Amino acid sequence: MLTTLTEHLTHVATRAAPYWRPVAVGVTALGAVALVATVDPHEAGHYPTCPSLFITGFWCPGCGSLRALHSLAHGDLVGALGMNILVVVAVPYLLWRWGGWLAATLGRPPRRRLAPAWAIWLLLGGILAFTVARNIPMFGPLLAP
Amino acid sequence: MSAIPPPPNGSYPPPPGGLPPGNGGYGEYGGMQPNFGTPPNNYLVWAILTTILCCLPFGIVSIIKAAEVNSKWAGGDFAGAYASSAAAKKWATVSAIVGVVVGVIYVASGLATTTGSFSQF
Numbered sequence: 001m002l003t004t005l006t007e008h009l010t011h012v013a014t015r016a017a018p019y020w021r022p023v024a025v026g027v028t029a030l031g032a033v034a035l036v037a038t039v040d041p042h043e044a045g046h047y048p049t050c051p052s053l054f055i056t057g058f059w060c061p062g063c064g065s066l067r068a069l070h071s072l073a074h075g076d077l078v079g080a081l082g083m084n085i086l087v088v089v090a091v092p093y094l095l096w097r098w099g100g101w102l103a104a105t106l107g108r109p110p111r112r113r114l115a116p117a118w119a120i121w122l123l124l125g126g127i128l129a130f131t132v133a134r135n136i137p138m139f140g141p142l143l144a145p
Numbered sequence: 146m147s148a149i150p151p152p153p154n155g156s157y158p159p160p161p162g163g164l165p166p167g168n169g170g171y172g173e174y175g176g177m178q179p180n181f182g183t184p185p186n187n188y189l190v191w192a193i194l195t196t197i198l199c200c201l202p203f204g205i206v207s208i209i210k211a212a213e214v215n216s217k218w219a220g221g222d223f224a225g226a227y228a229s230s231a232a233a234k235k236w237a238t239v240s241a242i243v244g245v246v247v248g249v250i251y252v253a254s255g256l257a258t259t260t261g262s263f264s265q266f
Contacts, residue, residue: 051251062197090193097190110183117216120189124208127196 019105022098029098037073041066061086061131064145083145086130182223185230187214191237195244203240207233 039046052060064083071079072091080088104110134143189211196204210233218226 048252051247054251065197084197086197090197094190094193112183114184114187114215114218117212117219120187120208120212120215124205124212127205127208 019102022102022105026098026102033069033073036066036069041070059131059134059144061127063134067145082142085143086127184218185214185227186234187211187230188233188237191241192233195237195240198244203236203243207236207240210236 041047047066050060050063052058053063062084065087068080068083068087069091071077071083072088077088100108100111130143133139187210188207192204192207192211195207210229213229214226214233217223217229
């Protein structure tokens with residue numbers, strides 16, 4: 001039964017238009033954003049506490065991301081920056097890469113040049129610095145959610 | 146957004162600033178072309194997604210591997226870039242699986258609902 005279903009889905013997938021994957025991911029992401037925008041993560045008990053915060057007691061770089069996403073979905077950029085700066089930086093990048101993925105499935109030739117490696121090392125340093133700084137009481141009001 | 150036009154036959158212009166060092170031994174990749182072929186995927190999107198969605202240690206490893214892909218490719222180490230790409234994919238997969246498993250255990254154990262007085266995600 002399961003095998004037949006898998007075969008059927010694979011058959012549908014191979015026959016479907018090449019852009020079905022980015023479209024499916026886009027629709028799923030829109031649904032997730034709509035959920036977070038509707039069910040407010042600022043209110044108690046709507047979502048579970050971040051597991052790494054619960055286990056370690058420290059803010060991880062992702063803590064506050066749901067609240068930042070909620071604020072972004074409601075056009076509150078300042079509120080989003082106050083919850084998680086990383087999310088505000090990541091969303092445009094993720095949208096850009098999703099657009100590139102969609103364009104590639106529509107036949108755009110693959111990239112021949114990569115971004116400079118220092119940009120990714122800079123991103124890594126930024127994430128680590130952000131993680132440490134948001135757990136320091138002096139920067140907490142600005143960087144912690 | 147048109148495709149890059151192919152250069153006239155046999156008249157590739159020399160790259161500005163001369164050729165980067167360390168290009169020898171990769172003749173099968175196109176000899177004098179420093180950036181020949183399609184670069185491997187660095188899976189940076191997955192690395193960022195897993196980092197933001199709480200699988201911190203593996204997400205950080207994925208970002209390091211993503212940086213290695215771009216660094217090695219730019220330096221002419223094409224085989225190394227593909228190896229780092231495979232490692233980036235592996236760590237992104239590991240963090241995604243660990244994240245889902247930990248999340249399911251966490252929610253199923255009831256810890257998630259008994260502790261938080263407000264959402265901290």
